[in-house]
Every structure is written in structure tokens, then in C-alpha cells.
Amino acid sequence: MIRVVLLPKDISQPNFSIGIFTGTSPIDFGPPRNIKNPVLTAADVTDVPAVFIADPFMVKKGATWYMFSEVFNAKTLKGEIALAKSEDGFNWQYDQIVLAEPFHLSYPYVFEWMNDYYMIPESQAIGEVRLYKAHDFFTKWSFIKTLIAGKYDDSSIFYYNQKWWLFTAKGHDSLYLFFADDLMGPWMPHPRNPLVSGDPHFARPGGRVLVIDGKIIRFAQDDAPDYGLKVHAFEVTQLATESYEEKIIGESLLQPSGHGWNSTGMHHIDAHCIRENQWLACVDGWDRRVKVSERR
Numbered sequence: 001m002i003r004v005v006l007l008p009k010d011i012s013q014p015n016f017s018i019g020i021f022t023g024t025s026p027i028d029f030g031p032p033r034n035i036k037n038p039v040l041t042a043a044d045v046t047d048v049p050a051v052f053i054a055d056p057f058m059v060k061k062g063a064t065w066y067m068f069s070e071v072f073n074a075k076t077l078k079g080e081i082a083l084a085k086s087e088d089g090f091n092w093q094y095d096q097i098v099l100a101e102p103f104h105l106s107y108p109y110v111f112e113w114m115n116d117y118y119m120i121p122e123s124q125a126i127g128e129v130r131l132y133k134a135h136d137f138f139t140k141w142s143f144i145k146t147l148i149a150g151k152y153d154d155s156s157i158f159y160y161n162q163k164w165w166l167f168t169a170k171g172h173d174s175l176y177l178f179f180a181d182d183l184m185g186p187w188m189p190h191p192r193n194p195l196v197s198g199d200p201h202f203a204r205p206g207g208r209v210l211v212i213d214g215k216i217i218r219f220a221q222d223d224a225p226d227y228g229l230k231v232h233a234f235e236v237t238q239l240a241t242e243s244y245e246e247k248i249i250g251e252s253l254l255q256p257s258g259h260g261w262n263s264t265g266m267h268h269i270d271a272h273c274i275r276e277n278q279w280l281a282c283v284d285g286w287d288r289r290v291k292v293s294e295r296r
Contacts, residue, residue, distance in 0.1 A: 014228060014286035016054035017041040017261050018069060020090055023279040026210050026217055026271050027233045027249050035090045038261045038285070040069070044094040045082065049074040051292050053082065055107045056282035057208065057270045058089075059117065065089045066138050067282055068119065070106040071097065074292050078104040081121055083138055089280050099132065099141045107154045109208065110134075113183060120147070120155050120166075127151045129168065131183070148178055148187050158209040160216060160239065169204040172223040173197070179241060192244045200224040202248070206231045207269040221267040222252065228267030228286065230255045254283060263287045 019037035023029035031037055042050040051072040058067040065086040070079040081099035086092045099105060099121065107122040117134035119141060129148040132141040148155075152168040159165075164180045166187065175196035180187045196203040206221035216236035222229045231254035238245035254266040262285025271281040 012289045012291050013051055013072065014265065015042075015288050015290045016052040016228075016284050016286045018053055018056045018067075018092075018282060018284050019262065020092075021254075021269075021281045021283050023271075023281065024277050026212060026273070026279060027253055029253065029269070029271070029279065029281050029283075032090070039090070039092045040067075040084055040094060041261075042071075044084075045071050046094060047096050048076075048080065051290065052286075054284045054286075055268055056284060057108055057110045058272070058282050059110055059112060060089075060272070061117075061137075063087060066110075067092060068098070068108040068110050068138075069284075070108065072292075073097075073100075076100075077292065078125075079106040081105055081108045081119075081141075089274070096139065098139050107205075109156055111157065111208075113159075118144075118183075120157055122154055124151050124153050129155045129166070145184060147180075147185055152176065154205040156205040156207070156209050156218070158211055158216070160211050163241075165209075165239070167195075167205050167209065167218060170194070171204075172227070173200040173203050175203040175205075175220075177244060188241075190244060191242060195244055195246075202232055202234070206267055208271065210271060212273070217249070218246070219253065219269055223267075226265070229265040231266055231269055231283075254285075256285070261285055261287050 017038035018040040021029040022032045055070040067084045071082040083095040083098045084092045103125040105121045110119045119132045128146045131144045155168040157166045166178045174194045176193045177190040178187045200223040202220045206219040210217040220232045230252040233249040233253045234246045236246045266285040268284045
């Protein structure tokens with residue numbers, strides 16, 4: 001999700017870290033009282049010199065939660081995908097980098113299908129939307145195929161009405177939709193593309209798409225007037241291969257707190273229903289900007 005332009009000697013980046021929120025519905029979240037956020041910061045990363053940690057996605061397998069996130073490596077000057085684990089969803093232990101490529105990776109959208117686990121990380125740097133498959137309890141990932149060619153950001157996949165759908169962005173202000181009958185494709189562009197154009201407040205995906213009792217909820221990060229300020233929720237009211245409609249749900253779902261680890265902005269959520277009227281979400285936030293050279 002966080003794309004770095006490597007032009008100046010000292011590049012400045014938001015100081016992202018990861019927190020855990022709870023709620024009573026997929027559009028009502030806040031910090032729980034029983035833990036201290038953030039639960040993961042750059043200081044927890046042990047195997048590479050980290051500038052920040054962001055874009056968390058998690059899955060539960062058995063009794064264990066597995067979280068995947070972007071770690072920006074100050075040595076390689078690119079994002080890499082890291083794994084953390086938790087037995088309760090609240091207390092997290094950083095594990096290791098599990099996916100690194102010669103190009104920048106972020107937004108590790110992980111999902112389960114037919115008892116296998118897949119990931120679509122952002123690989124906009126090489127102009128591909130790529131699919132990876134998990135091995136060895138998520139510590140190894142193999143590249144399966146390129147699903148879509150093009151410089152797209154933060155691809156967010158979901159299954160609905162016997163089809164695969166994928167939201168993705170171009171930059172901060174344009175949202176696109178693709179669909180396929182099979183995960184492996186072929187993937188077709190929606191005729192209404194771009195669904196959102198010229199609007200940095202509501203275009204770019206900001207986390208996992210939810211399908212709940214036939215209702216589809218997509219999250220969008222607000223990137224104006226600065227990057228990664230808030231997260232908004234939308235209900236998709238009409239979805240078919242020839243049509244698309246959505247409506248915003250209330251005010252911003254996530255917003256900066258004004259102090260601490262998420263004082264300046266929040267731009268990501270991955271929400272999971274753990275039991276009736278109880279939801280658990282990993283989120284990220286930032287409090288200031290930091291120069292990469294300061295972490296080398």
C-alpha cells in the first residue's frame with residue numbers, strides 16, 4: 001500500500017505501526033481496554049532494519065492467528081512481507097520476513113480458498129497483480145501466476161455470487177473492478193471502470209472486503225489532503241458484470257486520535273467476526289514522518 005519514490009537521498013515516510021481494535025459490527029470499531037496499542041512496531045522486527053510496519057492482514061488457522069504485514073526494509077529500500085503470530089488475537093509475537101522480491105511489496109491480502117491459503121500482495125512496481133500460495137505454515141510462499149497486467153495498487157479480492165471480484169486502484173484517486181469465474185482467471189475489466197475517478201478521499205482500497213449475509217462492504221483509505229488520513233466504509237448495493245452501485249456508510253470508520261501511535265492518520269483495517277456481535281480487527285496508524293536514513 002505504501003509506495004516509495006526513491007529520488008532524494010533521505011526519503012521521508014509515515015511512521016506506521018499496527019494496532020488491534022474490537023467492535024460489535026464490521027462498521028463499529030475502537031481500541032479495546034484490555035491491551036495497549038500498538039501491538040507491533042518497527043522495533044519488534046528482528047531480522048531486518050525496519051523503518052515501519054503497516055498494512056496488516058490476518059487469518060486464523062486452528063487456534064492460532066497469523067498476521068501478515070509490510071515491513072519497509074531500510075537496507076533494501078523496499079517493502080517486504082512479514083509474519084507475526086498470536087494465540088488470542090491481542091498479544092502478538094513477530095516471527096520473520098516470509099516473502100521478499102527484487103521489487104517492492106506491500107498490502108499482503110491473504111485469504112483461504114478450498115483449504116489452501118493465497119496472497120495477493122501489491123506489486124505495482126513491476127506492473128503486475130500477482131497471486132502467491134502458502135507453504136510450511138505460512139513461512140514460505142510460491143508465485144503462482146500474474147492475474148492482471150498493469151500498475152495497480154492495493155488489490156482486494158472477494159468471492160460473491162459464484163464469481164471472483166477484485167477491487168484495485170491506480171494511484172490515490174481511481175478505483176477499478178475486475179471479475180472472473182475462476183481464481184486463476186481469465187480476469188475481465190468491469191465495463192463501469194473506473195468506478196471512482198479523480199477522488200482521493202474514497203477510491204483506494206483500505207483493507208479486506210467483507211461479504212456478510214449477502215451484504216458487501218468495501219473499505220477505502222482517505223488520501224487527501226495527505227496520505228493515509230482516514231478509512232471509510234461503503235456498502236455495495238448492486239454488483240453484476242454490467243452494473244455497480246455503492247453508498248457510503250456513516251462517517252469515517254477510522255480516523256486519527258490526535259495523540260500517540262495513530263495521532264496523525266489511519267489507513268487500513270482487516271475485520272473478522274469472532275462470534276455473534278463481536279469483531280476483531282487489525283489496523284494501522286501513524287504519528288509522524290521519519291527519514292529512512294535515521295533507521296539505517
